[in-house]
Amino acid sequence: MKSVVKQEMMGMNGDEAVALAVKQSDVDVVAAYPITPQTIIVEKFSEYVANGEVNTEFVCTESEHSAMTACLAAAATGARTFTASASAGLALMHEMLFVTSGCRAPVVMAVANRALSAPLNIHGDHSDAIAQRDSGWIQIYAENAQEVYDSILQAFRIAEHLDVQLPVMIGLDGFTLSHTLEKIQVLADDDVREFVGTRQLPNVVTHDGKTVPYRLDAANPMTMGPVAMPNYYFEFKRQQEEAMKNASRVIQQVQEEYGKLTGRYYGDGLIEKYMIDDAEIAIICLGSTAGTVKTVVDELRLKGVKAGLLKIRSFRPFPAEEIAKALAKVKAIAVMDKSLSFGGNGGAVYHETRHALYDLSTHPFMVNYIYGLGGRDTSPSQISGIFEDLKNIVQTGRVDEKMRYVGLRE
Amino acid sequence: MSKDKGWNEISLAGVCWKSSRTYLTGDWKTYHPERDLEKCTKCLICTLFCPDGAILWKPEKGDIEFDLNYCKGCGICANECPTKAIVMKL
Numbered sequence: 001m002k003s004v005v006k007q008e009m010m011g012m013n014g015d016e017a018v019a020l021a022v023k024q025s026d027v028d029v030v031a032a033y034p035i036t037p038q039t040i041i042v043e044k045f046s047e048y049v050a051n052g053e054v055n056t057e058f059v060c061t062e063s064e065h066s067a068m069t070a071c072l073a074a075a076a077t078g079a080r081t082f083t084a085s086a087s088a089g090l091a092l093m094h095e096m097l098f099v100t101s102g103c104r105a106p107v108v109m110a111v112a113n114r115a116l117s118a119p120l121n122i123h124g125d126h127s128d129a130i131a132q133r134d135s136g137w138i139q140i141y142a143e144n145a146q147e148v149y150d151s152i153l154q155a156f157r158i159a160e161h162l163d164v165q166l167p168v169m170i171g172l173d174g175f176t177l178s179h180t181l182e183k184i185q186v187l188a189d190d191d192v193r194e195f196v197g198t199r200q201l202p203n204v205v206t207h208d209g210k211t212v213p214y215r216l217d218a219a220n221p222m223t224m225g226p227v228a229m230p231n232y233y234f235e236f237k238r239q240q241e242e243a244m245k246n247a248s249r250v251i252q253q254v255q256e257e258y259g260k261l262t263g264r265y266y267g268d269g270l271i272e273k274y275m276i277d278d279a280e281i282a283i284i285c286l287g288s289t290a291g292t293v294k295t296v297v298d299e300l301r302l303k304g305v306k307a308g309l310l311k312i313r314s315f316r317p318f319p320a321e322e323i324a325k326a327l328a329k330v331k332a333i334a335v336m337d338k339s340l341s342f343g344g345n346g347g348a349v350y351h352e353t354r355h356a357l358y359d360l361s362t363h364p365f366m367v368n369y370i371y372g373l374g375g376r377d378t379s380p381s382q383i384s385g386i387f388e389d390l391k392n393i394v395q396t397g398r399v400d401e402k403m404r405y406v407g408l409r410e
Numbered sequence: 411m412s413k414d415k416g417w418n419e420i421s422l423a424g425v426c427w428k429s430s431r432t433y434l435t436g437d438w439k440t441y442h443p444e445r446d447l448e449k450c451t452k453c454l455i456c457t458l459f460c461p462d463g464a465i466l467w468k469p470e471k472g473d474i475e476f477d478l479n480y481c482k483g484c485g486i487c488a489n490e491c492p493t494k495a496i497v498m499k500l
Contacts, residue, residue, distance in 0.1 A: 104423040165422065204421035207429040214422055223426040235417035236424050242417075 015040030101136025106159035123375020124174030279308030439483025
């Protein structure tokens with residue numbers, strides 16, 4: 001077996017890891033507008049541009065709506081395109097997120113996940129990205145700065161795959177990952193170049209019957225994303241759903257290939273199972289909290305408690321089958337949501353995992369824990385408390401309250 | 411619906427698969443323009459205001475012509491006509 005490539009250990013925060021990965025991925029266009037806690041990405045990348053370390057066209061826009069519009073236009077010409085945002089910035093992009101996915105523009109975006117106003121809060125939670133879950137973007141959440149770096153490199157491969165052609169959002173928890181210095185393994189520029197490759201373009205048939213690459217080109221003019229009346233719009237949406245299904249397969253393939261190259265695997269790319277195979281109680285979560293849960297699982301395992309973690313890495317496409325398979329033997333599950341669907345009886349991760357497990361004949365107990373809103377710290381002792389609750393549920397066979405809060409003052 | 415293509419057959423992302431020349435937008439209209447030849451001075455103001463370029467100057471006839479294949483029936487020509495020669499009819 002081919003051994004993994006040589007890598008260099010470097011110290012950097014999640015935002016800097018994003019900027020470095022984008023630099024190494026030979027991106028043609030970056031159009032962005034800075035917003036906390038994503039700012040370092042844009043700052044760092046503009047340094048690369050100013051120093052002549054990249055050949056990227058860097059566009060400073062007047063708003064995030066314009067940033068996404070510029071990215072879409074750049075991607076439409078066949079350019080590899082990147083942007084970054086967070087919170088209110090991502091919310092302002094909302095309209096263009098749908099246009100970008102609908103135009104099948106494989107833009108890659110880092111989202112330094114942050115709470116939404118009001119009250120104003122610059123700290124980390126998942127409200128911003130979860131609010132965009134139906135925008136047609138692939139969403140991957142990272143656990144640490146290393147996974148942030150690795151996920152950005154993978155994102156270009158996933159987005160630009162001919163069977164996918166969808167934009168990808170990589171989520172990194174605001175401050176917890178964006179601003180915290182970590183040690184990460186960095187690939188050599190040449191190895192990244194070989195792994196990421198150059199952008200491939202699918203073929204389309206234009207109005208004059210010619211089959212040409214899908215890009216804006218004066219020699220082969222085409223109209224992208226024009227009006228589709230009730231007789232065709234539906235079919236285009238069905239195409240996007242098919243692309244999402246394909247993305248499940250591609251995310252796994254890209255993870256497999258990346259694992260062989262670097263020695264780093266994040267489960268199958270869709271979900272990461274930690275001590276789950278013989279687990280009786282388990283936590284499901286996204287992002288950096290998974291790291292805290294792993295520590296607590298290790299402690300509990302030493303005490304003989306059969307605790308486990310299922311980290312969802314790909315929230316879109318949502319790996320419902322993989323989750324159901326992984327949790328088929330678990331007795332009680334706590335789903336942690338770092339965002340709240342007001343009036344929805346829980347958070348989005350809870351809704352979707354509960355839906356994924358509905359057909360299991362074992363019917364495990366499921367409870368939801370809303371946590372960490374607006375950057376509220378989530379400690380190992382809180383996680384231990386959740387596992388303690390799950391043990392009680394298994395012992396008593398009873399669930400009183402399905403939607404719970406952790407780290408909230410009563 | 412049967413003559414229309416399925417989701418697996420159409421190009422990505424709504425790339426136009428037929429030219430706008432073959433897409434007759436004139437059938438969107440409810441009202442169509444009619445012209446009183448006695449009032450019309452052939453000033454051509456209507457040709458300038460038509461948002462669809464659907465009023466054509468025909469030099470061989472020395473007259474204008476409504477292209478009803480593309481006229482959407484907006485009525486701007488009737489509104490702008492200085493002699494009220496154009497009227498919109500159902």
